[in-house]
Amino acid sequence: MGDTQTGRPRGRRREADLNDARLMQAAREVFAEQGWDAPVSEIARRAGIGMGSLYRRYPSKELLAQRMRIVGMEQLVTQARTALTEEPDPWAAFARFLRDALSAQGPGGPLLPLVGGRLPATDEIVAAAAQLRAVLDDLVAGAHRAGVLRADFTAADVPLLLEHLTARIPVTDERATALHLRYLDVILAGLRTPAADQPTTLQGPAPDWAELSELWNAPEG
Amino acid sequence: MGDTQTGRPRGRRREADLNDARLMQAAREVFAEQGWDAPVSEIARRAGIGMGSLYRRYPSKELLAQRMRIVGMEQLVTQARTALTEEPDPWAAFARFLRDALSAQGPGGPLLPLVGGRLPATDEIVAAAAQLRAVLDDLVAGAHRAGVLRADFTAADVPLLLEHLTARIPVTDERATALHLRYLDVILAGLRTPAADQPTTLQGPAPDWAELSELWNAPEG
DNA sequence: TTTTGAGCGGAGCGCTCCGCTCCGATATGT
DNA sequence: ACATATCGGAGCGGAGCGCTCCGCTCAAAA
Structure with missing residues (x-):
C-alpha cells in the first residue's frame, strides 16, 4: 500500500x-x-x-481528506519507529518523537484529529490508527519502565497533548511551529517524574481510548 | 462601566x-x-x-462579539486581582489564576484570542487589554522575584499558553475543561524553576507583545 | 377592565461562497 | 502532423449565513 x-x-x-x-x-x-x-x-x-x-x-473533498489523514498517520508511525530505533534512551525517544511530530508535518503538526471527527472510519484509517496506537504504547511504556516519565501520564494522553500543542495562532507558520516547540519544552519538563520531595499529581482521570474514538477513529478497547 | x-x-x-x-x-x-x-x-x-x-x-454580530470579548477580559482582570490579593504565595497566585481562567469562563476558557483577530481594536478593547497585560505582568513578576517560576518564561507567554490549553476537542464541555486542567498541571510542573542539577531551557525566543497584537489588540510596546 | 405600545420571537429575504462539473487549451507519444 | 490523455479554471446549483420585518404578548396607564 x-x-x-x-x-x-x-x-x-x-x-x-x-x-x-x-x-x-x-x-x-x-x-x-x-x-x-x-x-x-x-x-x-x-x-x-x-x-x-x-x-x-x-x-470528493472527503476522499482527499481521508487520504491525507492516512498519509499523516503513516508518517507519525514511521517517526515513532525511527525514534525508538535511533534513540537508545527511552526518554530521548519519547521527546524526539513529540518534537518530530510537531515540526515535521508542516505547520499544522499531525492535525489528524481536527478533520477526524467529520470523516467516516474506513478500514484503512482504523488500521493506521491501530498501528499508531501500538507504537505510542511502546514509546510510553518504555519511558515508564525507565522511571523517567511520570506514572500518571498515559499513552492516550499523547494525541490529546499533540492536539493541544498545535493550537492555531495568528502568526507565520514558521513562528507557530517555533512556539509549539517552545511549549513542548515546558510540557516535557513537566512530564519528568517529579522529585520525591516535590510530588505533584495530575488532576482528573486520564483519557481513555474509547472517548477519543471520534477524534481518532481507532477500534475501541 | x-x-x-x-x-x-x-x-x-x-x-x-x-x-x-x-x-x-x-x-x-x-x-x-x-x-x-x-x-x-x-x-x-x-x-x-x-x-x-x-x-x-x-x-450586528460584530458588536455582540466585541461586547463578549470585553466582558471576558474584564473577568480575567478580576480573577487575576483576586488571585493576587487572596493568595499570599506568588506561585499559588500564578497557578490559581491559570486554573480560574480555564475553568470559570464556560467551556472555551478565556477564548479572547480566537475571535480577536477578526475584530477591529476599539478603544474599549485596547484599554481592557492594557489592564489585563498589566496584571499579568504583576503575576509573572511576582513569581519571578520569588524564584519559583523559570526565568525564561515571560508574561507574554501567558495568553499563548492559555490559547494552547483551550484546544477544542470532541468531548463534552465538562470533560474538555477537566482535560484542560489536567494538561495545565503538566505545564505548571514544567514551569517551576528547574533543579540546578537538571537544568532545561525553553527553545526559541519568547513571544513579545507586538507579535500578539492581532490576537490581543493591545497597544504595542 | 380596557387600552396601549414597548418589547418579544421567528419566518424568510438576499446574498455570499462553497463543492463540483464541463470543456477548451496544452503537452506527449507515434 | 495527428490522436489522445491530461491539464486549468470559469461557472453552475444550492446550502447556509446575517439580518429585517412583522404579528403577537403583556406590564403598566387610564
Missing part, C-alpha cells in the same frame, strides 16, 4: 505523481490553517494545480 | 437584563465551540431568545 515508487515514471505520468505529492502537502497546510471548512479551491491553488486535475485524482 | 445594577428593574425591563446575561453566556459557549463562523441564530436559540431581541440589543 502507498506505492509512490512505480519504477521511475516519466512525462505526463511523472507530472501526475508530483501533483499528488504537492496536493497532499497543500491539503495539510490549508486544513491546518482553516480547518475542514477550507475551500478545496484554495488547496488546488496552493498546490499549483487546476480543479479538474484535483477532482480527477480525488472524486 | 458595566453597571448591571440599575436599582432593581422590574417587568419587561428586568426580562431584558436577564436576556442580556443569557446572551453573553450563550455567545461565549457557541463561539467557543464553533468559532467565529458560528451562526448568530444558534446563539439566540441557546439563550432562549428571539433573533429580533438579539438584534435590537446588538445591532
Whole structure:
C-alpha cells in the first residue's frame, strides 16, 4: 500500500505523481490553517494545480481528506519507529518523537484529529490508527519502565497533548511551529517524574481510548 | 462601566437584563465551540431568545462579539486581582489564576484570542487589554522575584499558553475543561524553576507583545 | 377592565461562497 | 502532423449565513 515508487515514471505520468505529492502537502497546510471548512479551491491553488486535475485524482473533498489523514498517520508511525530505533534512551525517544511530530508535518503538526471527527472510519484509517496506537504504547511504556516519565501520564494522553500543542495562532507558520516547540519544552519538563520531595499529581482521570474514538477513529478497547 | 445594577428593574425591563446575561453566556459557549463562523441564530436559540431581541440589543454580530470579548477580559482582570490579593504565595497566585481562567469562563476558557483577530481594536478593547497585560505582568513578576517560576518564561507567554490549553476537542464541555486542567498541571510542573542539577531551557525566543497584537489588540510596546 | 405600545420571537429575504462539473487549451507519444 | 490523455479554471446549483420585518404578548396607564 502507498506505492509512490512505480519504477521511475516519466512525462505526463511523472507530472501526475508530483501533483499528488504537492496536493497532499497543500491539503495539510490549508486544513491546518482553516480547518475542514477550507475551500478545496484554495488547496488546488496552493498546490499549483487546476480543479479538474484535483477532482480527477480525488472524486470528493472527503476522499482527499481521508487520504491525507492516512498519509499523516503513516508518517507519525514511521517517526515513532525511527525514534525508538535511533534513540537508545527511552526518554530521548519519547521527546524526539513529540518534537518530530510537531515540526515535521508542516505547520499544522499531525492535525489528524481536527478533520477526524467529520470523516467516516474506513478500514484503512482504523488500521493506521491501530498501528499508531501500538507504537505510542511502546514509546510510553518504555519511558515508564525507565522511571523517567511520570506514572500518571498515559499513552492516550499523547494525541490529546499533540492536539493541544498545535493550537492555531495568528502568526507565520514558521513562528507557530517555533512556539509549539517552545511549549513542548515546558510540557516535557513537566512530564519528568517529579522529585520525591516535590510530588505533584495530575488532576482528573486520564483519557481513555474509547472517548477519543471520534477524534481518532481507532477500534475501541 | 458595566453597571448591571440599575436599582432593581422590574417587568419587561428586568426580562431584558436577564436576556442580556443569557446572551453573553450563550455567545461565549457557541463561539467557543464553533468559532467565529458560528451562526448568530444558534446563539439566540441557546439563550432562549428571539433573533429580533438579539438584534435590537446588538445591532450586528460584530458588536455582540466585541461586547463578549470585553466582558471576558474584564473577568480575567478580576480573577487575576483576586488571585493576587487572596493568595499570599506568588506561585499559588500564578497557578490559581491559570486554573480560574480555564475553568470559570464556560467551556472555551478565556477564548479572547480566537475571535480577536477578526475584530477591529476599539478603544474599549485596547484599554481592557492594557489592564489585563498589566496584571499579568504583576503575576509573572511576582513569581519571578520569588524564584519559583523559570526565568525564561515571560508574561507574554501567558495568553499563548492559555490559547494552547483551550484546544477544542470532541468531548463534552465538562470533560474538555477537566482535560484542560489536567494538561495545565503538566505545564505548571514544567514551569517551576528547574533543579540546578537538571537544568532545561525553553527553545526559541519568547513571544513579545507586538507579535500578539492581532490576537490581543493591545497597544504595542 | 380596557387600552396601549414597548418589547418579544421567528419566518424568510438576499446574498455570499462553497463543492463540483464541463470543456477548451496544452503537452506527449507515434 | 495527428490522436489522445491530461491539464486549468470559469461557472453552475444550492446550502447556509446575517439580518429585517412583522404579528403577537403583556406590564403598566387610564
